Every structure is written in structure tokens, then in C-alpha cells.
Amino acid sequence: MFMKSKKLSTIKILSILILFYTNFMSIALASTFSEEQTVNITKNLRCLICQGQTIHESNSDFAESMKKYIKSELEKGKTDEEIFSSLVTKYGQWIVYDPGISRNTLLLWSLPLLLFLIGGVIIANKIFRKHEL
Amino acid sequence: MIISQLGYYSLIFGLLTSIFIFFNSSIQLKKNNLVISDKTFGLIGFQFFFVFISFISLIYSFIVSDFSNETVYNNSHTTKPLFYKITGTWGNHEGSLLLWLLVLTGILLGFILKSRNEPNNYRLLTTLFQQIIIIGFFIFVLKTSNPFNEIFPVQTEGLGLNPILQDPALGIHPPILYLGYVGTSIIFSAALASMISNYVNKSWAKNIKFWVLFSWIFLTGGILLGSIWAYYELGWGGFWFWDPVENVSLMPWLSLTALLHCILTLEKRELFKKWTIVLCIITFALSMVGTFLVRSGILNSVHTFANDPSRGIYILTFLLVLVLLSFLIFIIYENKNFTQKSEIFTLSKETAVLINNWFILYFLSVVLIGTIYPIFLDVILDEQISVGPPFYNKLILPFLIPFVLFMSIGPSMKWIKTNFRIGVKSFLVIVFTLILSFITVYYIGEKNIFVLLLFVGFFYLLFKSLDQFREKTKNFAQIFSHTGFSLLLISILLNSFSSKEIVKNIQVGESFTLKNEKIIFKKIAVEKEKNYESIIGFFEVLDEKNKIINLQPEIRIYNEPEMATSEASIKTTLFKDRFITINIIKDQNFFNVRYQHKPFMIWIWISTLIIMLGGMFAIFRKNKEVNI
Amino acid sequence: MSENQIFTDFEVVELIEEKQINFSEVLTGKNFYLINIWSSWCEPCKDESEYLLELKNNTPVMMIGINYKDKKKNALNFLKLYGDPFDQIFIDKQGTISINFGAYGVPETFLLNNDYKILKKYIGPLSDKDVYEIKKTINN
The missing domain is CATH 1.10.8.640 (Cytochrome C biogenesis protein)
Known part of the structure; x- marks a missing residue:
């Protein structure tokens, strides 16, 4: 139960983040x-x-x-x-x-965000899955 | 002329010493002998001495205006004041690389002196890796950028120093910045050495922490000086432009900041070993990339003073070799030595550090990609794009809010496990933050809810950091740097939202107004200095209380090389700077006058100093336990 | 405007009679148009004059001058001194007309075909090589 609620809150945080971002x-x-x-x-x-x-x-x-x-x-x-x-x-x-979003700049905008998500997954793994390293 | 020769041969001796040290320490490593290595460490002193002599010779050649030396001829002039003759030594490609080399050898000497109690093979291995870097730079300097090239026939007059570089802040900016940049080299060497000698543990963290803090403080100072220079010298009142050369100094700063937090965790909990090593390598690589980008002239930027691609290619190749070498070592030793048994609990300082690194590395990736993406696009598709402030604002600002919130609560987390309790006090802090944010946003007249959220985040960080003063065991390092950081963010935000500006073309005798102030153009005067002639405008500002403030912006026409610069006149008060510049309009009696209110400028500088102060606390109170 | 791009129409004012017309009306009846941005205060423009005169005398191109941020008196003097290679000259007092072409400053030269397409763009004064290139393009 404890674990679950924690996971829920990370999802919340993420969705708030996305909201901030789009706004x-x-x-x-x-x-x-x-x-x-x-x-x-x-x-x-x-x-x-x-x-x-x-x-x-x-x-x-x-x-x-x-x-x-x-x-x-x-x-x-x-x-x-x-x-x-x-x-x-x-x-x-x-x-x-402002480089704007076009075919040429798609990677420019998305790469950092992608890296952020990957980093998030790695860290969530470290914190929530208590396996020995 | 003889002195210049002395400098050159001293460099050669330096290189020879390096090669000797390299082989000597390799042999000693094999022998595993603990006694003779003192000799090696003595040689490191000699190596530094040789480069020092070389550097002094170059400064001397600049002071006496020895135009038989090509570097002096290209970058100096007899009419330059002594101060700029000296700073001109590193205001050019060749000299700045010699300075780089000086710091590189000096840092190694410092490391050896400071690590007497460390294992001998760790010290030897660090020396070995540092020598590889030093030899690489020696060859680079001697082959592509010799500062002691002779020219014949000897010229009687030099070509002069770029006027915008003739400035006190910029004079000391490179040495400070280089101490930061080059400091990362010893972190790199020591990280590789610690991997091989199975020394990635608490005592290693303790040992290398000093150099992380050292680099971090100087890099912060270097960036600060660069910003201050840009603010008053470039003449349009900005202090950060997301210019590639600025980004290049920000990148190692970000990774150093992440590394700093990791090192402290390693010291306490023996955690994040691999990641710490990776950060050490990344940090140094970013410093090298900085050198490569600036030196190669790839960047379209105000800072570029070298336009020789072969130099850039050398550094890039060298960097690739070093990075490949380090990753090879990393792969070989990765699983041998890095056992980590500690567990990470969800609510702990360890988690806070992970989140800190997550965000900092994200910011780093934004800056890195924003800086190099246009270069790749240009090379591959022949398309030129500009990646400017809008890109960085959009990708960084939204993430700053969660980042500062984590940063606010991180320090109150405990190692291993935290039990959170939300008391009345923390509730009061939140209420106070909200009220203050609303007032601020109302005061600056900004209706955007995200500006409000930014203020909420920044103020919350400020109060939470200040709140730490009440704790029994105060950690001044953390309190100061975090408080400074929150103040910095608040000042930048206030500055960008409430700056006011007016641009007018007026004649002597005319006046204009900005808000409640009247600005009168009193008169114009011409003065002659040794190395320039200046046109000075005399302005009077009547503020809302009818108090008179005098401002005297200048247009300087330098003689060698011939070039006009606009010198801003700035009156600083606690709450705002008054900033004025003038420019000549061709064929007309008018002057183009730009008058600005820049609120909270001084707080941007002060808060950065507070951040540095935090770092100094961490260095000087190293005997006590330092928490994050 | 980068090469190969067509611009939208705008109004121009003639230098001598100060009549206002649409630029598209100027570009009629020829296969090639050479637009040159110049000024009396621009030093390299003086050296460029002979190249422009050579093009005027030896090719069927229509020569259009854009007089950039200049005074009428000085401009006319300049033409008297260095020769007038232009079929038509228009004023660009503010420098805004030149921006329509995507120009950076003076001197700058554009070669257009009758589809108003910019075939070639030369930033800075023309050289022997450039003149040769322009001639080759026109004569093919």
C-alpha cells in the first residue's frame, strides 16, 4: 500500500510537470x-x-x-x-x-526532454525497486 | 629577445621533464616502491617551475614590448597602460594556452602537496594521468601555438589589443576561469587513478572533494566576472545572452555542481560510486569541449579570437583519445571494485541527491544540445539556425519550479531515512511564501500565473534555506550556497520583468522622461587619453524626489587598433541600476541615447558571491562534518 | 532573400522625379534584372562603378539602382563623378527597401530573372569573377 501511493504521487508530479510545460x-x-x-x-x-x-x-x-x-x-x-x-x-x-519547431529542430527540442524521461525512469528504479546493487 | 628565447627553451625543458616524470612514475608503479617516489614529486615541482619561467618571460616580453616576439607584436602596443600589457599576455590564443599549461602543472603540484597521506600508488597514478594531459598540451602549445615565435625584421610597433578586451574585469577573468576549468583535470586524473587503485571510497571522496570545491568556486567566480564584464562593457545592459561561449562555461559548472553533491554522498554513505566517476569524466570532457569550441573558432560569438581550425581539430582528437581511454578504464575496472551494498530509502537525503542530479543533468543536456545542435545541423544539412534565449527559457523555466521545490526540502532530509512531520512552522513558511509572491507579482504588474509560480518556488527556497539557520548543527556551506542560489533566481526574475528602457535620438540641451524621471543632456566634452580619445556625454537625471544624479557615458575611439567602443555609465543603488549609453549617429548632430532602469542588478552579483562563499565554507570547515 | 526565392511586391520612390510606383511594374520587358544597392558614402561602391558600367554596356540586362540611406544631392554628384550605370534608380532613405530583398548593407547586388527569381546574390563589392559569372548567366 505504502509503495503504491508513492508511485501514484510520482505520476501526479509528472503530469503537473507536463501541464506546466505545455502552458x-x-x-x-x-x-x-x-x-x-x-x-x-x-x-x-x-x-x-x-x-x-x-x-x-x-x-x-x-x-x-x-x-x-x-x-x-x-x-x-x-x-x-x-x-x-x-x-x-x-x-x-x-x-x-527562437529556433521554432520544424523538421530540422524536432530533435533539438525533444532530445533533452527524452533524456529527462530516461533519467526519471532510472532514478525511479533506484528508489522504488529495492534491489541490491 | 633573450628573455623570449629563455621562455621557449624553458617550455622545451618542461616537456622533457613531463616525459621523464611519465616514464619514471610508470616504472615506480611496477616496482611498487614507496621510498623513491619523493623524487618524482620533486620533479613535478621542477616542471611547474619551467612553465612558470616560460610564463614570466612572456609577461616580461609584453611589458617591455619586445616586438621581435610574434605574440607580443600581434597583441600589444607601446601606448597600452602597463596593466593591459600584462593582461594582454593571456588575452590571446598563444598566451592563454600557456596560462592553461601553467595552471595544469600548478594544480598537479598542489594535488601532490595536499595528498601526502594518501596511498602512494593512487598519487602516482594520478600523476601519470595528469602527465598525459600535460604532455598533450605541451605538444599543442609548441606545435600549433608557440607563444615565442620570432619575427624578422623586428617591428617597431605592435598591432594592439582589441579594445573591448581592455577592461579590468576581463583582465582577471581568464585566469580565474582557467583555475576552474583546469581544476577539473585533476578530478579526472584522480578519478581514473582511484578506479585502478581500488580507492573509490570515503577517503577518496574526502581527498578529491577539495579539488571539486576548488574548481567549482573558481568557475563560479570566472562566470561572474564574465557576466559583469558583459553587463557594462557590451553596452546594452544584459549580463547573460546564452551565447555559446557562456554556455561552454556553464556546462562544466552544472556537472561540477552535480558532482559536488555526489562526492558528499560518497563520503557519507559510499553510494553512487560509478556515477561519481562518470561525472568526473564528463566534467573534464566538458571543460575540454569548451576549449575546443572556443579555440576552433567554430562559434559565432563575441569571444572568439582564434580562427584556426587545425587547433580545434588537435584538441578534439586529443579529447576523444582521453575520453576513450577513460571509458576503457571504466569498463575494465567497473565490476571489480564497485560493490555497493547500501540501500536507498525513498525518503532520504540520498534520494534528494539523485533528484538533484536528475534535474541538473537535464539542464546540462539542454545547454549542451542547444549549443552543439546548430553546429551539427550546419555541417550535416548546411542549414543555419539560431538557438537563442527563447529555446532555453522554454526548456529550463518550467523545470525550475519542481527543481527548487526539491531543493527546498532536500536539505532537511536525513541520511538513510527521514520521517516527515509537517508542523505549524512549515505551514507558516508556505503561507508567508504565498503572500510575498502575490505581493511581488502584483507590484511588478505581471498577470501571468507561471511567473507567480516561479516566484513561489524561489521564495520558498529562500525561506527554507534561511530556516536552516535555526538548526542546532548549522551547515553554513549549504545554507549560504542555497540561499545565494535562491536570491540569484529571484533577482534575475525581478530584473527581467521590471527592467525599463527608453531609446531616444537627441541633441545637447534636450531632455526626455522615463517613468517619473527626467533625463537632461547637459553637454558634451572630448578628452584625450594615452590609448584612446573619448567623447563624454554629461547627463543629469532628476529622480522622483528631484534629486540630481549625474551620468557620464562615453564613446571611446581607440587608436591601436582603431575602433570605437561605447562605455556605459552606471549608477548602482540597492534596488536598481541606472544605466546609460550613447552612440554617434552618422552625419547628424544627434546622439543615440539608451537609458535603462535595471532593477536588482547588484543582487545578481551579491547572490553569486554568496554562492561562492558557501563553497569556501565547505573548504575551510573541512574538519567538521559537511552535510549537503 | 536567399537565392531562388521570390519576393512579394512593395512600393518604391524614383530618385530623380520622386514618383511612387510598385516595384513589380519596374520589372517588365526584360529577361534579366540586376539590382545594385549603393550609396555615395560607400567607399567600395566607387570601385564597383566600372564593373556596373561594363555590365550595362555589354549585356542586355536591366540595371536597377537602390540608393541606400543617401542624400539626393550627394547621390547625383556620385553618378556624375563615377558614371551612371543604371536604367532606373530608386530611393531607400530608411534602408527598409533593401530589407525586402534580404540585403545586409551596401554594396550588394542581386541578379533576377523574369520570374522575379533571385539567381545570384553578391554581398559586398563585385569582383572580376562575379562579373564574369553574371555575364555567363545572362548570355546562356
């Missing part, structure tokens, strides 16, 4: 067009001619133009996703800091 993934960016929205977009774009800087942080010609470009696109009523995807077709996936 975190769904946090949306800002909803209305504002200065904040521009910043949110430019913070997720790499300044391609700089070294390790975002568009938001950079004062280079390229970054300044990009900021204006994004503002004008937002004024035209484009959504964040539309802007990101059009920039990706123009400059490649390299420009966005």
Missing part, C-alpha cells in the same frame, strides 16, 4: 501593436552583421533599418508570425533566435 509553451507575445511589440520582435532577431547582438541591442545601420522596417510592417497590420516568417524566407532561419 509555458503557449505564452503569447504582446497582443496589440505597440512599442513593446516592436521590442519583442527585435529582441528575437539576430543582428546579422554584428557579433552576438540582437537587432534591438544594436545601433548598426542594418539594425536601425530593420527596426524601421518592422514598425512599418506592423503599421500595415502584419502579425508577429507573418513578420518572422517573411524575414526567415529573406534571410534564413539564422535571423530568428
Whole structure:
């Protein structure tokens, strides 16, 4: 009985974890067009001619133009996703800091989670099955 | 010129000594002789001495600006202040590797001196493995990165040091970081030695714990200095960018943290023997991967100052050999020596350590995969992707909540078996945590429930850690490092959610506002220094109480090499930093001004220092029993 | 825009008469279009002029200039000094037009076919080799 209830609680913990996780993934960016929205977009774009800087942080010609470009696109009523995807077709996936989920990045996202699950199984084995090692 | 030559020959002598030590200690191992090995240990002193002489010669060449030396010519200039001439010694590929070698030999010497009471064959075997690493690095330095190359004809002036590296924090950042990185080499060597000499037990754990703590403290300090430098030098107020080079220092830190908890368990309960050894190997491999990634120039990053693939390939090959060697030894000795009879109970400190390792290794895998996946994708499919903060936030933040909850209750678990009782006090801690979290979230105006949960977790950890002060046998090491960690998380979270920023293009005399503050651009002045010319902007900030705060951001135009950098002006208070930078706009009279409020910045630095302090407590109170 | 990708339409303003038109209207009647982003303050652009003139005089390509973050007076002076290789020139005061092409800065050159497909993209000034490559593409 004692063992069983313990197992149940690990399942609970796991399901709560998954819940947290999925909810975190769904946090949306800002909803209305504002200065904040521009910043949110430019913070997720790499300044391609700089070294390790975002568009938001950079004062280079390229970054300044990009900021204006994004503002004008937002004024035209484009959504964040539309802007990101059009920039990706123009400059490649390299420009966005969020790798997103695609065929190429499936392993990137799933590998750590898979390792976490495997680790969990190994540890559960150690703790709950009292065999001598 | 002669000094530079001296440095070179001293290196050669160092290599010869290494080879001699290697064979000498092999022979002694066979003889199983307990007396003569003191000679070997004396030789280790000589080896360190030779590298030290070599290193001093290079520093000397930098100080006197000996431009017959290629490294000095490429990285120094007569107009550099003395401090930057000296720090320039390791601000380049060749010099930094020489420093690496110095630490590598120095650590071995330290280990030998500190392990007088350990079994002789364990000490000899550790020496042997460390020599393999040392010889590998000697050859690497001499073959691909000789810091004493001569150039002819002798130049009269050098090319200068990259201005963004001319900074006090960055001057001492590499030596501190290297002590951390290279400290892991002795952990690696000792782990292999302990396996072969059947010494993976409590006394080994006691012996190696010092070096784990040593590396961990210095690595923490190195990362801290790097962050501080990035914060004020790179000019946009960030301190952590998930840049590959930062990740590379975080990875061994994570595995060292996991190892630290395992070593303590091994010391107490003789548990997790295999896993501890594996962690020792992983930790060192990650330090080497760090060197490989940085030195090979594979990374697109602000830190890369070497772009020579052959160097990277050498390190990678060397690393592969070492890892294969260690796994071979692991497989051979695995079942011979690792008997473990103790049982693990569900509610025990052992379980807490396992869970700690589970999460830390997960975080490590996120950072590792996030860092190297893009490289593989680029090589294999020729597709370039960026893995930036959104990736790390999504994969790490949700897991941080259960992690800190386990971390909160872990320390109050007992070894072997715990009987939990939930008293009124623990209930009060929870209520207090919830109230404080609600207030905080309300105050920063964040409606997201997950931000609330993060605060709940972090505050709970803080109070539970502080609560340990009431215990009869206080474990300061654990209390300080855990308290520091919770404070760090809280400050980072507060900082990221309530930073404010405004960017304006204005002329002298104009002003703008941020929240209740008025920022006035008073005047501009030009000053000439020895190695740069600076344009200084004078700003006055009127805060909500109409108190005047003066800020003087600069644009520095360095002469050698010619390059402009933006120097932030920062006023730190307990609750927030005021951070301002200016930039020139081409062809115009305007200046681009970026003014920021960065709340709780100083707490990020302080809490990291508290974490390090915890480590120091563990080192200096080693006679007393140290609990996790 | 990486090579082989088609862009969506956008509006441009002509340098001399300052008339506003859709860029797709510009791209008509030819088999190949060469788009060059340049500026009077850009040093490598000066050296690049002769290559562009050579392409203009020896190939049936339509030469389109994008004048990047420049002043009209300086731009016209530049053309007077180094020659005008362009059939049409448009203004990019803010640098945003160039972003439509996926450009990084000045100078940059794109070769398009009549399907508006970007065949070749050159970041930085053109070289002998690049000019040879462009000629080969056009003449085939």
C-alpha cells in the first residue's frame, strides 16, 4: 500500500510537470501593436552583421533599418508570425533566435526532454525497486 | 629577445621533464616502491617551475614590448597602460594556452602537496594521468601555438589589443576561469587513478572533494566576472545572452555542481560510486569541449579570437583519445571494485541527491544540445539556425519550479531515512511564501500565473534555506550556497520583468522622461587619453524626489587598433541600476541615447558571491562534518 | 532573400522625379534584372562603378539602382563623378527597401530573372569573377 501511493504521487508530479510545460509553451507575445511589440520582435532577431547582438541591442545601420522596417510592417497590420516568417524566407532561419519547431529542430527540442524521461525512469528504479546493487 | 628565447627553451625543458616524470612514475608503479617516489614529486615541482619561467618571460616580453616576439607584436602596443600589457599576455590564443599549461602543472603540484597521506600508488597514478594531459598540451602549445615565435625584421610597433578586451574585469577573468576549468583535470586524473587503485571510497571522496570545491568556486567566480564584464562593457545592459561561449562555461559548472553533491554522498554513505566517476569524466570532457569550441573558432560569438581550425581539430582528437581511454578504464575496472551494498530509502537525503542530479543533468543536456545542435545541423544539412534565449527559457523555466521545490526540502532530509512531520512552522513558511509572491507579482504588474509560480518556488527556497539557520548543527556551506542560489533566481526574475528602457535620438540641451524621471543632456566634452580619445556625454537625471544624479557615458575611439567602443555609465543603488549609453549617429548632430532602469542588478552579483562563499565554507570547515 | 526565392511586391520612390510606383511594374520587358544597392558614402561602391558600367554596356540586362540611406544631392554628384550605370534608380532613405530583398548593407547586388527569381546574390563589392559569372548567366 505504502509503495503504491508513492508511485501514484510520482505520476501526479509528472503530469503537473507536463501541464506546466505545455502552458509555458503557449505564452503569447504582446497582443496589440505597440512599442513593446516592436521590442519583442527585435529582441528575437539576430543582428546579422554584428557579433552576438540582437537587432534591438544594436545601433548598426542594418539594425536601425530593420527596426524601421518592422514598425512599418506592423503599421500595415502584419502579425508577429507573418513578420518572422517573411524575414526567415529573406534571410534564413539564422535571423530568428527562437529556433521554432520544424523538421530540422524536432530533435533539438525533444532530445533533452527524452533524456529527462530516461533519467526519471532510472532514478525511479533506484528508489522504488529495492534491489541490491 | 633573450628573455623570449629563455621562455621557449624553458617550455622545451618542461616537456622533457613531463616525459621523464611519465616514464619514471610508470616504472615506480611496477616496482611498487614507496621510498623513491619523493623524487618524482620533486620533479613535478621542477616542471611547474619551467612553465612558470616560460610564463614570466612572456609577461616580461609584453611589458617591455619586445616586438621581435610574434605574440607580443600581434597583441600589444607601446601606448597600452602597463596593466593591459600584462593582461594582454593571456588575452590571446598563444598566451592563454600557456596560462592553461601553467595552471595544469600548478594544480598537479598542489594535488601532490595536499595528498601526502594518501596511498602512494593512487598519487602516482594520478600523476601519470595528469602527465598525459600535460604532455598533450605541451605538444599543442609548441606545435600549433608557440607563444615565442620570432619575427624578422623586428617591428617597431605592435598591432594592439582589441579594445573591448581592455577592461579590468576581463583582465582577471581568464585566469580565474582557467583555475576552474583546469581544476577539473585533476578530478579526472584522480578519478581514473582511484578506479585502478581500488580507492573509490570515503577517503577518496574526502581527498578529491577539495579539488571539486576548488574548481567549482573558481568557475563560479570566472562566470561572474564574465557576466559583469558583459553587463557594462557590451553596452546594452544584459549580463547573460546564452551565447555559446557562456554556455561552454556553464556546462562544466552544472556537472561540477552535480558532482559536488555526489562526492558528499560518497563520503557519507559510499553510494553512487560509478556515477561519481562518470561525472568526473564528463566534467573534464566538458571543460575540454569548451576549449575546443572556443579555440576552433567554430562559434559565432563575441569571444572568439582564434580562427584556426587545425587547433580545434588537435584538441578534439586529443579529447576523444582521453575520453576513450577513460571509458576503457571504466569498463575494465567497473565490476571489480564497485560493490555497493547500501540501500536507498525513498525518503532520504540520498534520494534528494539523485533528484538533484536528475534535474541538473537535464539542464546540462539542454545547454549542451542547444549549443552543439546548430553546429551539427550546419555541417550535416548546411542549414543555419539560431538557438537563442527563447529555446532555453522554454526548456529550463518550467523545470525550475519542481527543481527548487526539491531543493527546498532536500536539505532537511536525513541520511538513510527521514520521517516527515509537517508542523505549524512549515505551514507558516508556505503561507508567508504565498503572500510575498502575490505581493511581488502584483507590484511588478505581471498577470501571468507561471511567473507567480516561479516566484513561489524561489521564495520558498529562500525561506527554507534561511530556516536552516535555526538548526542546532548549522551547515553554513549549504545554507549560504542555497540561499545565494535562491536570491540569484529571484533577482534575475525581478530584473527581467521590471527592467525599463527608453531609446531616444537627441541633441545637447534636450531632455526626455522615463517613468517619473527626467533625463537632461547637459553637454558634451572630448578628452584625450594615452590609448584612446573619448567623447563624454554629461547627463543629469532628476529622480522622483528631484534629486540630481549625474551620468557620464562615453564613446571611446581607440587608436591601436582603431575602433570605437561605447562605455556605459552606471549608477548602482540597492534596488536598481541606472544605466546609460550613447552612440554617434552618422552625419547628424544627434546622439543615440539608451537609458535603462535595471532593477536588482547588484543582487545578481551579491547572490553569486554568496554562492561562492558557501563553497569556501565547505573548504575551510573541512574538519567538521559537511552535510549537503 | 536567399537565392531562388521570390519576393512579394512593395512600393518604391524614383530618385530623380520622386514618383511612387510598385516595384513589380519596374520589372517588365526584360529577361534579366540586376539590382545594385549603393550609396555615395560607400567607399567600395566607387570601385564597383566600372564593373556596373561594363555590365550595362555589354549585356542586355536591366540595371536597377537602390540608393541606400543617401542624400539626393550627394547621390547625383556620385553618378556624375563615377558614371551612371543604371536604367532606373530608386530611393531607400530608411534602408527598409533593401530589407525586402534580404540585403545586409551596401554594396550588394542581386541578379533576377523574369520570374522575379533571385539567381545570384553578391554581398559586398563585385569582383572580376562575379562579373564574369553574371555575364555567363545572362548570355546562356
